Amino acid sequence: MINYTERISLLMEDIVARVPTLSFIDMSRVLVFARAGRSDAEGAYATCHCVCLPPSEPGYYFWRDRTSGKLTRRSEWFVTKSPTVRVGTSQIDYLVSFALPRFCDQQLARSRKHVHYDGEPNWIGKLDTIIHELYHIDPEHPGIRRMERADGTYSANCHGQRFFEDVVAMVKQYLQSKPDPATYDFLQYSFAEMTEQFGGVVGTAFRGFPSYPQRYTEVLDPQPDAPAGQACRVEPLKVPKVATGFTEDDLVMRQFLPQTSRQLIRRGKFCAA
Numbered sequence: 001m002i003n004y005t006e007r008i009s010l011l012m013e014d015i016v017a018r019v020p021t022l023s024f025i026d027m028s029r030v031l032v033f034a035r036a037g038r039s040d041a042e043g044a045y046a047t048c049h050c051v052c053l054p055p056s057e058p059g060y061y062f063w064r065d066r067t068s069g070k071l072t073r074r075s076e077w078f079v080t081k082s083p084t085v086r087v088g089t090s091q092i093d094y095l096v097s098f099a100l101p102r103f104c105d106q107q108l109a110r111s112r113k114h115v116h117y118d119g120e121p122n123w124i125g126k127l128d129t130i131i132h133e134l135y136h137i138d139p140e141h142p143g144i145r146r147m148e149r150a151d152g153t154y155s156a157n158c159h160g161q162r163f164f165e166d167v168v169a170m171v172k173q174y175l176q177s178k179p180d181p182a183t184y185d186f187l188q189y190s191f192a193e194m195t196e197q198f199g200g201v202v203g204t205a206f207r208g209f210p211s212y213p214q215r216y217t218e219v220l221d222p223q224p225d226a227p228a229g230q231a232c233r234v235e236p237l238k239v240p241k242v243a244t245g246f247t248e249d250d251l252v253m254r255q256f257l258p259q260t261s262r263q264l265i266r267r268g269k270f271c272a273a
Helices: 004-018 122-135 161-176 181-188 191-198
Strands: 030-037 046-050 062-064 071-075 078-081 084-087 094-101 201-206 216-219 233-235 251-256 261-263
Touching (some): 004 030, 004 122, 004 161, 030 251, 094 201
């Protein structure tokens, strides 16, 4: 079977070694994993998730009287935090997820990318998606890269025409560096073709599949004093119990099928992709 997330991770290592704009990325701090995504369904092909953001500023939810505007009740104070993810001795800062089998069956003609790659094969669109997700990693601050407007201010939207054009330029730069075709040749196959050629498609996933590490809410203890002039009823904040720390023991291998997936029995030493 082909380990798809491992192949993508190795391709990413080659990309950051050849594309100067992405050379700051330390791939030992990036974890590639697979999520469910049927080819006949809508949705993203891949997503970059930041797990190195600092805790948020303390806050609370509140309710006001519609007539008087007076604060009637509020929730307990809380913060949102990033989970910790470690693989071996490496602290993971970013997770990049790929929807399988949807990513494998990406059609260039059906996306806005086709205007940039006229006449190119579908696998170029997959390479574009991979570089797109790497470009989301911010070189200066923890989090997702912010894009500047023409006037030098930052846009609230992390995408834009300039972002897409930058990605296209990096795709061409990577291919012009003449990488070994064996590094990216797996992109040329559809999901059905890979299943036939390799006997199946597997990838790294989290044990709680389909869940994965995400920001979580934590009630402050002790609670700060109420803001001046805002004394009111305080509602307990209902916070779901979620895992806040993950290691390689939380990673499993799953085989992906056209409509579903299944966890594989772990045998021998497991190396996360």
